[in-house]
Amino acid sequence: MIQARFELDDYTIRVLDVIKGKFGLKNRDEALKKLALEAGEQYVELRPNELVLREIDAIYESHKKKHGDRKMTNEELKRLLNV
Secondary structure, eight states: OOOOOOOOOHHHHHHHHHHHHHTTOSSHHHHHHHHHHHHHTTTSOOOOOHHHHHHHHHHHHHHHHHHTTOOOOHHHHHHHTTO
């Protein structure tokens, strides 16, 4: 992990302190990470977790083996939704 020193203005410090308090974080470092995660998606797409993708693939393959490419009929869907 990279460590850096920043000079922050009063407004930025207040924003980080509000985020820190609102989410019960330990310090401004965690508040900055939280802010980056929430606002950063507008600028940089998060990389998907490789293990999660493998797990999803395994679930899909298991489901496909069990059920094949069978389609649900309208009646089955209505029964499932209690309509």
